[in-house]
Amino acid sequence: MKSILKKILPKKVIGFLSQVKNGNYNYYFWLFPVKKNKIVICNYYGKGYGDNGKYIINKIIEEKIKVEIIWLVKKELMVAARFPNTVKIVEYGSMRALYELATAKVWIDNSRKTFYPPKRKNQFYIQTWHSPLRLKKIEKDVEEYLPESYIRMAKKDSENCDLMIAGCDFSWDVYRNSFWYDKEILKCGTPRCDVFFNDSLKVKNKVYEHFKISLGVNLIIFAPTFRSNSNIDAYILEFNQILKSSQERFGGDWRLLIRLHPNVSELSSLINYDDIIIDATDYDDMQELLCAADILITDYSSCMFDMAIANKICFLHAHDLDEYLAKERQLYFNLYELPFYFSKTIEELINNILEFNEEQYSDSLQHFFKKIRLYENGTASKEIVEKIKRTVVLEL
Template sequence: MKILIEDYGLVVNGKEQILKEDIVVYPKEYFCSTKWDTGEIIRNPLLYIIHYADGSWLSDEQKQAVKIKKCLKKLLGSKLGDLLGTAVVFAQIQGVKSTYYHGKNYVIRKVGNRLMKLISALYVNRKKIVFENFLGRGFGDNPKYIALELLNRKLNYDLVWIVNRGTSYIFPRGIRTVERGSFRELFELATARFWIDNTRKEEFIYKSEKQCYIQTWHGFVPLKKMEKDAIQTLSKDYISSAIHDGAMTDLMLSGCKIRTNLYNMSFWYDGEVKEWGSPRNDMFFKDFNYKEKVSDFFKIDSKYKTLLYAPTFRDDRSVTPYNIDFEKLIPTLQNKFGGEWRVLIRLHPNIADQCSFMKYSNTVINASSYDDIQELFAASDVLITDYSDCMFEFSLMRKPVFLYTPDLESYTKSRDFYRDFKSLPYPMADTNDNLRTLILDFDNKTYNDSLTIFFEEIGVLENGTASKSVVDYITSF
């Protein structure tokens, strides 16, 4: 589909089209004739072929599930039969407990909006703030640092954090948690004066005019195209939730001028943007020894210098590009920067479950499970990444950043960038030999001069006071 759209000019509208090289695309009505899950034949005047969809490609277990649904649909009608059939099949496969949770989530999605509307009309607690990070992932990112600022000031607010069931994150005293996808979550949201989130809230969530929604988002400098600029890659469900979330949002935060422009032009949002910076980047301007904290966690001596390797993920989950030869790289780092070195490998959460493919040792350490990557940034001396936005945040500290991009050509075909990737101010290598050469040839003054020009170009606004500004805003109400 992507090739047809980008290379041949396909418009995804379901209509007949003639593309480049005389490729003809016919509407689905020419071929779609049978509902495969019921066997019902759909008659229409455009039909050329009857496809008797028998589901012969299904496993025996899947065929049994289809039979159950067909039977219940005949007995109870299409909607009720499909709902009950899905529940029965799900219970067979996943068990009754899992079916209960999925059933509860279904009910919440159906009644959540009306229930929240009723509750918020009755009562909103002016001193309650509900936080969420990456759809319930845990205590982290921009919301974390706003919460810590509130706790440090010892302000009398009820702080609530939405987390996924079974989360292992440890929260500081003064923050209580609520399970994502529960009726309690709806209650906490409906009765809170403030919401703070870094991703989209789902379409059934309701916010009243008495409430304030601060959307921090989860990026600093935009590199890969997103939202309206990448609309062809987004699902209808995501677009619907993005429009809904944008309509609810009262305030967005920006750490640079080009992100402010992005919010105004490419997001489904036309509200206020505060150029206060990114709360998670405040730590780079603080006098705190994260080196000691991270070293203690990994049980390594803090005298060692640290290389952080933090690549992003590939859409096909390929791990082939992560082929840095650290045994040869460590002596290169020692030769260039002096001292003894340790390597921390932090994989993207989307592939962290595959972390065993890397070779670890006393000098090359698996750091993918470390809760807060910002602390790893602050504790590390050099960063190697590829296409991750983390390059920008790390370089706020004026520390060296190197890009290792052995698959640049194939990656750029799958992802669109806002700027020429090769114009970034970071030395870039596509082989291990080139990477070691770049490190040996690294000149700190040239690098810093390039950063200064780049930061001025994108309009960096970070100064370490973003969390303070957000909390000042909250306490002004």
């Protein structure tokens, strides 16, 4: 029925109905006053406790700021998702969620906000986005490939937004020039990257305990991004060869965690696991995995830049580069010009591991940081919380 309606109804009518469904015209919630000490957070359209919002809220809890914290979560995740006791969870997409948004002083989101009531003048919306830096082009930079409905929604989201954050000047330029956004962009770093500077040992112990890995063992994470096709070839490598070459080059004992993108998480069941090659697809915080890892292997995922910020080893492996560029996404950077060792075949990947040069890699990272003018230093969450306290004037 939905597909039939999409064919016969004008696009503007479909867009209007979508906005109605998402509560965008529910002005009657304005009958309720805005609570100056309420914050509502959403992560990837209703996912659990993670990404930038998690680390901002952790800082608020650490500083014992007396605010009401609401987190919007998809219905199917409400039981399984783990949150601090001070965070109240509300079902994403529900009338209750619209009420909480309508009466909160602060909104925090890391993706384009589609589900919300009309924003009020005395509300403050912080858009953190979901990466410190990205490889794949986004928003206005690929406008010709985006649906008109998405562009309208994105422009409205930027109009509602009061503050964005950036971890480097390259990202600042993208937000200013490609997000249809002309208000403040705070040069503070990325909250989810704070963990690399502050609690890394504590987080590493947590990850190792979760997967029952001895602390003396070294850890590789394989985290490919998703493709629009369902072919599993991109998500399987010669894992035993990778482990063997890592042991030969770096010494010690090694384990490998496989973390598939949420969009293809169902393919995880097609991979063979054991005590050495471990399924980490359902682990709730990718940032903690990166914090615990010694090596990351990925293809086009922005997690490569998180690993760089952590000053850790990252190998890029993409056997389908030409096809990806032709069919999937355009890129901001040439993969061959990034600071990471790049390969298109398993033989090249193994060789890159065996011939890895730490000094050369470190120099390449520093050169890249200067190029993008990086300013990550582990204080992003603190700066954002201070900004909330100063700008929003919470009643504490």
